[in-house]
Amino acid sequence: MGTLASGISPLPVCSSLSLGNSIRDRSNRDASGERVSNCCRFGSTGSVKENCHSSSYSPSPPSSSACRVSPSAEIKSSVSSCRSSSASGKFFSGSGFRVGSLSGSGILSLTSIRKRSGRKFAVHYMAPGPEAGFKNGRLQSAASEAELTKIQQVEAHFQQETQAVSAGQYVVEDAEHTLVEPSDEFRKTALIPSLEKYDALYKESVKDPDAFWSRIASEFYWKEKWEVNDGKIHTENFDIREGPIKVEWFKGGKTNICYNALDRHVEAGRASDIAMYWEGNEPGYDSTVTFGQLLELVCQVANYLRSLGVKKGDAVVIYMPMLVELPVAMLACARIGAIHSVVFAGFSADSLAQRILDCKPKVVLTANGVMRGAKLINLKSIVDDALAQTKKQGHAVETCLVYGNEVATKKEETAWVGERDVWWQDVIPSQASRSEVEWVDAEDPLFLLYTSGSTGKPKGVLHTTGGYMVYTATTFKHAFDYRPGDIYWCTADCGWITGHSYLTYGPLLNGATVVNFEGVPTYPDAGRCWEIVDKYKVTIFYTAPTAIRSLMRAGDEPVKKHSRKSLRMLGSVGEPINPAAWKWYYEVVGDSRCPISDTWWQTETGGFMITPVPGAFALKPGSATFPFFGVQPAIVDENGKELEGECSGYLCIKASWPSAFRTLFGDHSRYETTYFAPFKGFYFSGDGCHRDKDGYYWLTGRVDDVINVSGHRIGSAEVESALVLHPQCAEAAVVGYDHDVKGQGIYAFVTLVEGVDYSEELRKALVAKVRSQIGPFAAPDVIHWAPGLPKTRSGKIMRRILRKIAANQIDELGDVSTLADPGVVEQLIELKGK
Numbered sequence: 001m002g003t004l005a006s007g008i009s010p011l012p013v014c015s016s017l018s019l020g021n022s023i024r025d026r027s028n029r030d031a032s033g034e035r036v037s038n039c040c041r042f043g044s045t046g047s048v049k050e051n052c053h054s055s056s057y058s059p060s061p062p063s064s065s066a067c068r069v070s071p072s073a074e075i076k077s078s079v080s081s082c083r084s085s086s087a088s089g090k091f092f093s094g095s096g097f098r099v100g101s102l103s104g105s106g107i108l109s110l111t112s113i114r115k116r117s118g119r120k121f122a123v124h125y126m127a128p129g130p131e132a133g134f135k136n137g138r139l140q141s142a143a144s145e146a147e148l149t150k151i152q153q154v155e156a157h158f159q160q161e162t163q164a165v166s167a168g169q170y171v172v173e174d175a176e177h178t179l180v181e182p183s184d185e186f187r188k189t190a191l192i193p194s195l196e197k198y199d200a201l202y203k204e205s206v207k208d209p210d211a212f213w214s215r216i217a218s219e220f221y222w223k224e225k226w227e228v229n230d231g232k233i234h235t236e237n238f239d240i241r242e243g244p245i246k247v248e249w250f251k252g253g254k255t256n257i258c259y260n261a262l263d264r265h266v267e268a269g270r271a272s273d274i275a276m277y278w279e280g281n282e283p284g285y286d287s288t289v290t291f292g293q294l295l296e297l298v299c300q301v302a303n304y305l306r307s308l309g310v311k312k313g314d315a316v317v318i319y320m321p322m323l324v325e326l327p328v329a330m331l332a333c334a335r336i337g338a339i340h341s342v343v344f345a346g347f348s349a350d351s352l353a354q355r356i357l358d359c360k361p362k363v364v365l366t367a368n369g370v371m372r373g374a375k376l377i378n379l380k381s382i383v384d385d386a387l388a389q390t391k392k393q394g395h396a397v398e399t400c401l402v403y404g405n406e407v408a409t410k411k412e413e414t415a416w417v418g419e420r421d422v423w424w425q426d427v428i429p430s431q432a433s434r435s436e437v438e439w440v441d442a443e444d445p446l447f448l449l450y451t452s453g454s455t456g457k458p459k460g461v462l463h464t465t466g467g468y469m470v471y472t473a474t475t476f477k478h479a480f481d482y483r484p485g486d487i488y489w490c491t492a493d494c495g496w497i498t499g500h501s502y503l504t505y506g507p508l509l510n511g512a513t514v515v516n517f518e519g520v521p522t523y524p525d526a527g528r529c530w531e532i533v534d535k536y537k538v539t540i541f542y543t544a545p546t547a548i549r550s551l552m553r554a555g556d557e558p559v560k561k562h563s564r565k566s567l568r569m570l571g572s573v574g575e576p577i578n579p580a581a582w583k584w585y586y587e588v589v590g591d592s593r594c595p596i597s598d599t600w601w602q603t604e605t606g607g608f609m610i611t612p613v614p615g616a617f618a619l620k621p622g623s624a625t626f627p628f629f630g631v632q633p634a635i636v637d638e639n640g641k642e643l644e645g646e647c648s649g650y651l652c653i654k655a656s657w658p659s660a661f662r663t664l665f666g667d668h669s670r671y672e673t674t675y676f677a678p679f680k681g682f683y684f685s686g687d688g689c690h691r692d693k694d695g696y697y698w699l700t701g702r703v704d705d706v707i708n709v710s711g712h713r714i715g716s717a718e719v720e721s722a723l724v725l726h727p728q729c730a731e732a733a734v735v736g737y738d739h740d741v742k743g744q745g746i747y748a749f750v751t752l753v754e755g756v757d758y759s760e761e762l763r764k765a766l767v768a769k770v771r772s773q774i775g776p777f778a779a780p781d782v783i784h785w786a787p788g789l790p791k792t793r794s795g796k797i798m799r800r801i802l803r804k805i806a807a808n809q810i811d812e813l814g815d816v817s818t819l820a821d822p823g824v825v826e827q828l829i830e831l832k833g834k
């Protein structure tokens with residue numbers, strides 16, 4: 001296959017949606033394997049919906065085979081799915097999934113569900129006459145007794161299977177044909193209440209991005225306005241053949257993101273409004289911070305950093321748990337023009353050291369310890385270890401500012417390096433509570449955030465100020481249909497991009513009240529999230545599919561025990577959400593009332609790229625729907641040719657958007673070769689994608705050597721490098737495999753050095769090695785002993801074969817004859833599970 005840069009997996013030929021693995025196999029086939037293409041939508045207006053969505057940029061015209069649905073009051077806003085070969089249809093209600101009924105005669109396949117093991121079945125029944133159906137929640141009597149009995153049987157069968165779906169065992173294949181409309185009530189007050197409005201804005205945003213984003217940017221405070229050259233406020237080159245890749249937005253404009261996120265609201269009289277509810281790991285530990293208080297705290301930290309000589313352009317590393325002090329530290333850096341580099345406080349000492357050595361900060365901020373669930377994590381000792389390593393390698397950090405988190409660790413039990421370590425509580429409260437703002441250029445760096453790539457060395461993604469500010473605020477507002485008074489909870493940690501853009505900057509720029517939760521969703525029990533939702537009257541809840549799946553496993557009861565009536569909007573991020581989890585989230589958590597914004601984006605993109613604008617159009621379970629304003633996606637084939645209409649391929653972006661990352665810190669050429677060389681003229685996301693005939697985008701997972709574990713990106717090369725550091729490991733090859741809760745798990749094939757025997761003890765030691773090199777979240781789930789690895793004659797490991805073995809798809813190994821030693825494959829199969 002073609003001309004792909006190494007590391008990118010070829011996509012299956014003519015796959016519909018089956019780019020990924022079986023979890024994400026949304027291929028639209030019935031039990032006979034035939035492709036069926038219909039679409040039905042259900043709404044809550046009670047009116048007949050004629051067509052599926054289409055618009056100028058979504059290539060398909062309204063589907064002629066869309067089935068029309070007249071939902072009853074009872075089936076308002078619930079997930080439905082149907083398919084047919086004829087157009088007119090009625091709808092029958094069943095609990096759980098709704099069964100579509102279609103007029104005409106003959107056997108109709110209603111839906112088919114595929115068990116993860118690959119088992120398929122379909123439900124068939126004889127359709128009743130056209131007049132039968134539900135009206136006002138009641139089945140009309142036009143159907144004969146026999147037909148009614150048949151329908152009831154079908155529904156009973158469906159209900160059974162639906163329970164299996166809820167339990168996460170099945171994947172519903174009809175997601176592509178399911179349209180979930182926002183309710184009338186939601187739409188009535190939505191910021192963008194119609195497809196027409198969204199369409200008009202989208203068209204403007206791509207036709208004249210300069211005018212579009214200037215208008216939005218004017219709503220922020222700029223000390224000095226940006227430069228305009230020939231009507232342009234941005235310059236870009238996305239085509240490596242034309243010269244160096246370059247992106248700039250609002251250049252010459254002077255602003256400060258901290259000022260816009262805090263001072264602006266305080267100056268508008270909102271000092272006593274709540275900016276943040278902090279909820280501790282342990283129920284009962286909480287605090288409330290107003291915008292006025294948050295600003296004071298930020299100013300104090302800013303003043304202290306200044307007193308240490310930290311100035312504009314200097315890097316500051318932050319390794320902290322989810323205390324209020326973490327976003328405070330980020331905002332304090334932004335206030336003085338310093339570049340923050342937050343390292344997730346689950347990374348190991350080695351990973352932290354690597355990141356410190358890259359940007360060489362004078363100051364590192366941390367806390368002495370944290371409780372995560374029932375587990376104590378001694379952060380300070382990890383930092384001590386990292387700082388000792390960096391010192392040895394030539395970079396001595398001058399000050400380590402340590403927040404004494406007494407709930408986790410006593411101060412007196414904390415190891416201390418006298419001349420370097422300073423207690424936060426000893427120096428911050430005495431600082432002045434006002435601090436001058438450093439006005440920076442829109443293109444001055446705001447932060448660095450490391451992310452995994454396909455080599456062992458993490459990439460320092462660099463974001464600048466102005467475009468990031470405008471874009472994160474705008475995406476937050478529209479993807480969540482935010483309005484004043486909303487209480488917004490994002491469960492992400494500030495150690496990842498989601499915690500930057502949508503826990504800190506995006507919401508605070510909008511003056512929103514955010515919930516910052518220190519703990520984990522299942523501690524002390526699976527009801528914790530809903531308890532927090534009720535406690536703070538959360539209206540918008542944003543989390544990751546991995547959390548949804550783990551909560552779904554605990555059943556409906558812990559959810560139903562809590563009211564959740566404040567919720568009006570849900571969100572998902574980090575990995576593709578499988579339709580079964582989507583459905584559970586929608587029906588059980590959101591009581592079939594709250595739209596779900598499944599937001600596709602990346603550390604590199606800074607903000608949402610493909611996301612619902614929930615009042616504007618119907619959702620499909622598992623689809624990120626349409627591009628945000630100004631975003632021009634392209635799906636390309638392996639030769640970089642842009643595909644039109646319904647297609648599957650590699651997801652690229654054609655032109656820049658304000659919050660695009662500007663470079664990889666210290667390595668612009670890696671930036672160009674990783675993202676802009678694979679498909680000339682485009683930014684390549686690393687993701688596979690399908691666009692259905694209605695123009696909806698379906699992300700199908702990474703196509704490079706990056707594994708997405710619980711929404712965290714981990715490079716297979718990073719794990720391999722960690723494994724081979726163990727003296728008894730000769731070689732390692734790591735691939736991802738489907739994992740029920742985490743989305744993907746880490747599967748490591750390990751060859752030991754001559755003469756060493758496999759043992760349980762060694763397995764544990766190898767896992768421990770990865771934990772200590774990268775962090776516990778990167779620990780392999782499976783170690784598969786491999787006397788040999790499948791290699792080509794030129795010595796390249798054929799990961800395709802390893803992925804199939806890991807996925808138990810032994811009969812789909814394909815051609816192994818090109819291997820140097822085809823015998824190793826059999827050997828590996830024999831050793832599976834041993």
Ligand code: WTA
Pocket residue numbers: 451496497498572573574575576577598599600601602603604624685686687699700701702708711712713
């Ligand atoms: C994946 C997280 C499907 C994708 C914001 C992407 C998703 C990577 C989604 C970026 C989604 C994120 N649907 N896949 N809604 N959101 N991804 O940099 O593979 O940690 O490339 O940013 O996560 O991960 P990152």
